[in-house]
Amino acid sequence: MQNLKDEYLEMLKTMRPAMSVEEDAWCEKFILPTIEMHGGFEDSFGNFMCEIGDNPDKLFLAHTDTVHQIGGQQKLLIDDQYSVVSSTANCLGADDTTGIFILLQLLKSSNPPNGVYILMREEEIGCNGSEHCANTLCLDNITQAISFDRKGYNDIVTTQLGVRTASTQYALQYESLGMQSAVGSVTDSASFRFKVNECVNLSVGYFNQHTTNEYQDIDFMLELIDKLLEFDWDNLQVFKEPCEEIDWGYATNYGYNSNGYRSSVTYPPLKPKKTHKKIKVKTKAPVYQHTASKLEIFIRNRPRATNDFLEHMGFSLADIHEYLDDQNNKDFKL
Numbered sequence: 359m360q361n362l363k364d365e366y367l368e369m370l371k372t373m374r375p376a377m378s379v380e381e382d383a384w385c386e387k388f389i390l391p392t393i394e395m396h397g398g399f400e401d402s403f404g405n406f407m408c409e410i411g412d413n414p415d416k417l418f419l420a421h422t423d424t425v426h427q428i429g430g431q432q433k434l435l436i437d438d439q440y441s442v443v444s445s446t447a448n449c450l451g452a453d454d455t456t457g458i459f460i461l462l463q464l465l466k467s468s469n470p471p472n473g474v475y476i477l478m479r480e481e482e483i484g485c486n487g488s489e490h491c492a493n494t495l496c497l498d499n500i501t502q503a504i505s506f507d508r509k510g511y512n513d514i515v516t517t518q519l520g521v522r523t524a525s526t527q528y529a530l531q532y533e534s535l536g537m538q539s540a541v542g543s544v545t546d547s548a549s550f551r552f553k554v555n556e557c558v559n560l561s562v563g564y565f566n567q568h569t570t571n572e573y574q575d576i577d578f579m580l581e582l583i584d585k586l587l588e589f590d591w592d593n594l595q596v597f598k599e600p601c602e603e604i605d606w607g608y609a610t611n612y613g614y615n616s617n618g619y620r621s622s623v624t625y626p627p628l629k630p631k632k633t634h635k636k637i638k639v640k641t642k643a644p645v646y647q648h649t650a651s652k653l654e655i656f657i658r659n660r661p662r663a664t665n666d667f668l669e670h671m672g673f674s675l676a677d678i679h680e681y682l683d684d685q686n687n688k689d690f691k692l
């Protein structure tokens with residue numbers, strides 16, 4: 359038990375804003391060995407994933423980045439009972455070090471629950487890692503996406519982004535974990551809402567996330583890990599279809615009609631209901647089709663920084679045109 363606490367505290371020490379070098383080094387040290395032990399890999403976006411069981415129907419999710427202002431080491435404040443931890447930095451980063459730690463402990467156990475485990479990048483700056491997965495991953499027969507990234511002790515979040523991402527009936531099955539249906543804002547599981555039936559987020563025992571008062575109840579987290587290992591994951595039932603994508607159509611002009619007056623009807627038209635097709639493909643088949651390099655992804659996410667760098671190096675738009683024309687490749691003509 360003490361070993362586990364020490365291991366957790368060791369992980370918490372590193373402040374890891376999204377795309378920082380500290381985050382990369384931390385992932386390589388704490389995540390990669392366990393993922394590789396299960397035949398998993400780091401995808402082109404930097405997400406880590408591995409699969410347990412044949413044709414699993416669940417995604418287990420947590421995120422690697424924290425909302426620290428800078429990367430580096432932080433000083434932890436631990437209570438006398440060695441059960442609550444906080445930090446002197448702008449936050450603790452239990453959001454979502456705790457979720458990552460939980461998934462790693464499940465994977466290190468003798469009998470990890472069946473599922474596709476994905477340790478996501480860039481949740482805090484827009485769920486970019488999970489959006490990438492939702493767009494590129496063959497979702498096989500996945501019917502449930504379960505994030506471990508919720509404050510408090512008792513929540514199973516079933517509403518994210520103002521929409522139902524999971525049914526109440528589904529949430530009821532988590533009663534033995536002490537979880538009750540709750541409304542949340544957004545985390546990685548929401549990225550799968552158009553493709554996966556039930557998308558939830560479970561409490562992991564941190565509080566006041568994203569603030570200087572953030573703290574983690576370590577004992578709660580350790581008890582939760584034990585309960586998760588006992589939990590009957592394989593017999594969970596799903597009760598709803600994935601969310602419908604909404605076609606905002608002409609209503610995207612912020613609710614104003616063509617005369618410039620605010621329309622009395624501001625609800626967007628719904629697309630006719632599509633029957634949701636579950637494609638059964640072996641996940642062992644190529645999981646990823648995406649080939650974007652880390653540089654390309656960086657440029658996409660940080661266009662202004664890339665612009666500054668190119669200007670600093672003395673490159674202009676004309677230089678880029680010239681280079682691309684020289685390549686004599688129609689595909690690259692601007």
Ligand SMILES: [Zn+2]
Pocket residue numbers: 421453454481507545
């Ligand atoms: Zn989080």
